[in-house]
Every structure is written in C-alpha cells, then in structure tokens.
Amino acid sequence: MTTDEQAQPVFPLPVRGDAYQRADAGLVGQMGQVSSATACAKLHGMGIRRTWMEGPQPLATGQKIAGSALTLQFMPQREDIASGLAQEAVERQTALWAVLEAVQPGDVLVIQAYGSAFSGCVGDMLVRYFKRKGGAGIVVDGRIRDAPRIRELGVPIWCTGTTPHYASQSELFPWAYDVPVAAGGVLCLPGDIVVADDDGAVVVPQATAPEVVATAQDHQEWEVFSRMRLDQGAKLGNYYPLTSESRAEYEQWRDQQRSSQR
Incomplete structure (x- = not known):
C-alpha cells in the first residue's frame, strides 16, 4: 500500500464530535481556586466516584490549572485505514492537527492514549502552537516527547512520562476530537471542567461545578x-x-x- 493510498482511507478522518458548550469562564475561574483533592472529595460526596485520572503526573511541579475540556482521542492503528508510516505528512491531516486549530483561550486539552508508552502524543511544535492559541494546559493519558523544550515553554502538562516517538510512530493514531474520551479510567466530555495540580488531574462534570x-x-x-x-x-x-x-x-x-x- 502506498503513502498516497493511506492518505485516502476508507473511513473519513478526522472524526469530529457534535458542537458543545464550553464551561462558563467565571465558573472556571472559581474552580481555579479549588484544589484537585477538594474537587475529587466533593464529587465523591455527590456520588460521582471516578473523577481522578490515574496515571498522568505533572511534567513540572508547582503548577495548577482549571479549564474547559477540549478532547482528543487516539485509536489503535490499522494499516488499511490509518498508520504513521509517513509521519507528519499524514499526521497533519488527522485529529491531532485539527484539534489544535479548535483551541480557544483557557482550554485544557485532554488526550485519550491508553497509557501508551510508545506514542509521543504531543511535542515541542504542537505545544508551542497550543500556547500561542491561549490553551491553559494539557492532560495526556500517555506520553509526550521533547520534554526539555516543553518545560522551557512553561505550558502545564500532566502525562505518564516521555518517549522519543512521534505521535503515530508505534501503535496509535489521532482519530477524533470534540468527542467523549476515557483518560486514566475517567470519562471526560467536551466542556467538562478539568482541575489539575501536584496531586493530579480531576474531571468535574460541568453541571456539578457550581x-x-x-x-x-x-x-x-x-x-x-x-x-x-x-x-x-x-x-x-x-x-x-x-x-x-x-x-x-x-x-x-x-x-x-x-x-x-x-
């Protein structure tokens, strides 16, 4: 199969979910005063028990964010539909590039990557663009690459570690955005509020935030x-x-x- 054939899969990509309402900026600002531990405890008391994303840890300590969730979903590669053999030449047509164009100021990008140790979901260039668009931070249920440069950028990131791989180099492929994702065992819907600090990242359902x-x-x-x-x-x-x-x-x-x- 040639690279050109891979660029025209039988299933149209990227997939984009329906339009959604971002969390109110004032409410997000108030959530920014709440620690992840307190948010998690209060949600537990309301009967919502799975809110902490197991796995993602801060790339740099001492940072705290709250923002409206913008979601990105990776899926397993299947060579007749999507593979990463052509690297950025293919990736630029995927949900990974598309979701970055959808970033609005204050967004938290939440990435479903199954805890993969072999997929560097974002790197220096993409995080640099995310910062320019005004994104608040990124939570990755998986790994990143270019860690030294990303630390220099100062963009708060929670991830499971680092890898030299690019996003689609191994087992996953950027598939969809603005869709429900599972990150660290937690369901995150577009527009939910994400609170993250040194204790980790917590998803606050938008309706429960007040x-x-x-x-x-x-x-x-x-x-x-x-x-x-x-x-x-x-x-x-x-x-x-x-x-x-x-x-x-x-x-x-x-x-x-x-x-x-x-």
Whole structure:
C-alpha cells in the first residue's frame, strides 16, 4: 500500500464530535481556586466516584490549572485505514492537527492514549502552537516527547512520562476530537471542567461545578482554621474534621476574619 493510498482511507478522518458548550469562564475561574483533592472529595460526596485520572503526573511541579475540556482521542492503528508510516505528512491531516486549530483561550486539552508508552502524543511544535492559541494546559493519558523544550515553554502538562516517538510512530493514531474520551479510567466530555495540580488531574462534570465551588469554598476555609489550631497544639479529633463545637468556633473565627478585612 502506498503513502498516497493511506492518505485516502476508507473511513473519513478526522472524526469530529457534535458542537458543545464550553464551561462558563467565571465558573472556571472559581474552580481555579479549588484544589484537585477538594474537587475529587466533593464529587465523591455527590456520588460521582471516578473523577481522578490515574496515571498522568505533572511534567513540572508547582503548577495548577482549571479549564474547559477540549478532547482528543487516539485509536489503535490499522494499516488499511490509518498508520504513521509517513509521519507528519499524514499526521497533519488527522485529529491531532485539527484539534489544535479548535483551541480557544483557557482550554485544557485532554488526550485519550491508553497509557501508551510508545506514542509521543504531543511535542515541542504542537505545544508551542497550543500556547500561542491561549490553551491553559494539557492532560495526556500517555506520553509526550521533547520534554526539555516543553518545560522551557512553561505550558502545564500532566502525562505518564516521555518517549522519543512521534505521535503515530508505534501503535496509535489521532482519530477524533470534540468527542467523549476515557483518560486514566475517567470519562471526560467536551466542556467538562478539568482541575489539575501536584496531586493530579480531576474531571468535574460541568453541571456539578457550581455545587462543587460552593461546598469547596467552605471546606477550604475551615481547613485553614483547623491547620492553625493543630499548629497551636489542639487535638486532631476535635478539629479534623470539625465537630459541632469546633464548627461553631470556626464560624466565629471566620466572621471575625471577614470583618477585619472590610
């Protein structure tokens, strides 16, 4: 089979999902104040248990993002439809190039790659373009390449590691974008909110985000109070979590703090 024949597969690629609504920018900004741990815990309390993407770790520590999910799906290669033999000559016609043209400011690109150790889903040039388009960060259920240059770019990335391979060099092929993806065992829909920090990446369903924000703010505030009291020598069981007595003490402290800031 020739390269030209591969460029005209029997199944039209790339696949693009239906139009979707990105998360409200104000809501995303509020989610940016919520840690991944708190978001995960609050969603668990709401009955949504699989939200943390197992596998992706920060390429550089100390970074935090929240953004509307823009999704990219890799699929296994099948030579009569799609293979990576022609490298970028073929890849530029795939969902990998197309999804980068769809990036809007604040987007988090979420990539389904099955944890593959042999597919460098994005590299320096693509991440550079992603940054220019205003993307907030990238979460890859798989690997990247050109890690030193990407670190220099400062784009926050969560991935399972690095590889010298290009995206379609081995077993996968960029197939679809703006579609539901499975990343690290978690379902991510286009427009969901992704929160990621040193503890990992968490998917917050868009419809649940207002409740997560509301409950997380109180949770994070009382944890500040509890840390203070523990540092002062208080008993753990009295302040983590709060009892009815320590809750009343916290609320008094909180009101005093807010009054002093007016």
